[in-house]
Amino acid sequence: MGYNFIEGEILLIDKPHGWTSFDVVAKVRNQIRRLVGQRVKVGHAGTLDPMATGLLILATGKKTKMINQLQGLDKEYIATILLGATTPSYDAETPVMQTYPTDHITAELVEEKAKSFLGKQLQIPPKYSAKKIKGKKAYDLARQGKDFQMKAIQVEYKEIEILSLSLPHEIIIRLVVSKGTYIRSFAHDLGQKLGSGAYLAGLRRTRIGSYSVEEAMSIEQFIDSLKTKKN
Numbered sequence: 001m002g003y004n005f006i007e008g009e010i011l012l013i014d015k016p017h018g019w020t021s022f023d024v025v026a027k028v029r030n031q032i033r034r035l036v037g038q039r040v041k042v043g044h045a046g047t048l049d050p051m052a053t054g055l056l057i058l059a060t061g062k063k064t065k066m067i068n069q070l071q072g073l074d075k076e077y078i079a080t081i082l083l084g085a086t087t088p089s090y091d092a093e094t095p096v097m098q099t100y101p102t103d104h105i106t107a108e109l110v111e112e113k114a115k116s117f118l119g120k121q122l123q124i125p126p127k128y129s130a131k132k133i134k135g136k137k138a139y140d141l142a143r144q145g146k147d148f149q150m151k152a153i154q155v156e157y158k159e160i161e162i163l164s165l166s167l168p169h170e171i172i173i174r175l176v177v178s179k180g181t182y183i184r185s186f187a188h189d190l191g192q193k194l195g196s197g198a199y200l201a202g203l204r205r206t207r208i209g210s211y212s213v214e215e216a217m218s219i220e221q222f223i224d225s226l227k228t229k230k231n
Contacts, residue, residue, distance in 0.1 A: 003226075005032050005040045008063025012216035015056040015205075019219075021047045024056055027219060032060065035226050045070035046208065047130065049184075051093055054205035055213040072179050073209030074158060080202035081171045081187045083194065088142065089128035090184035091200040100197040102168035110171060113193040114160050117186065122152040126184050155181040170201070 003009050015024055021044050029042040043064045045057040054077075059067050084102040088094045125131050127142040127150060141148055159176035175183065184200045191198025206213045217225065 005036060005060040006062070008059065008061040008066075010063055010066070011058040011060065011222065012211055012213075013056045013058055013222060014213055014216040014218050015048050015053055016219065017053050018050055020050050021056060024219065025058065028058055028060075028222065031223055031226060043067050045073075046075065046179075048205060049091070049093075049203070051091060052203040052205065054203075055208055055211060055216055056205075057208055057211060070208065073211075074176055074178060075181070075205060076159075076174065076176045076207035077183050078163070078204045078206055079173050079175060079183050079187065079200060081173065081190065081198050082201045083167075083169055083171065083191065083196055083198050085199060086188065086191065086197040087199045089139075089199075090126045090182075090188040091128075091203075094128065096199075098197060100191070102196050105168055105194050105196060107165050107167065109194060110165060110167075111162060113190060114162060114171075114173060116193065117157045117190070118160055120154055120156045123155045123182060123185050123189070124150050124152050125182050126150075126188070129182065129184075153180060157181070157186075171198075174206075176207075 011028065013024055015021065025042050025044050029040065032040045032042065040060055041064050042058055042060050045059065045067045048054065048056055057070050083105060085096045085099045087096055128139045131138045131150065133141055133148050138150065156178040157175060161174040162171065163174055164172035175186065183203055187198050187200040
């Protein structure tokens, strides 16, 4: 059975490193327009930062009405966190601004402090984020050197599992979180709880609700699928 992009499709895309979520939407929209001969509405259900990879859910046509529902689903991530330093963006997109000692950090301390996040928490989003401040995106203000404060939001950490420890430098953690949770902020806050610093070095989204990245297509696979499936 072929695609019907106008009536609506849910597409699972494995977003590549370096692409914005909008880059993926624009590429898919352009490919669909070339196939069906008209512009079709395409949207995504939850942004991934350019450095992140993994599951991006796209909806087309009439199924874009489902985007709000999809955005509200829990999300699972695999995060690689580097200890002993902080960056302005809380990830590797900006240079290290300060370093901290890590010799005191043990596996037991990491386990204790990571698990202390479980449940509902107030989280301050990164200044380098798309959150709006008086109608302007926070990351634009941050890049301009403007002084402003981010408001805390309530998030929920539902599962936290330490997958790998390479102390004193690296932790790999699996997290299941509610809508709106910034894993970059989690990395930064974990560093503070450890009496050190930390930033997000890598991120992969592996699940949104019951949708898994294992079911997702690469951009190239999606384009190839259009050659055999017609609207």
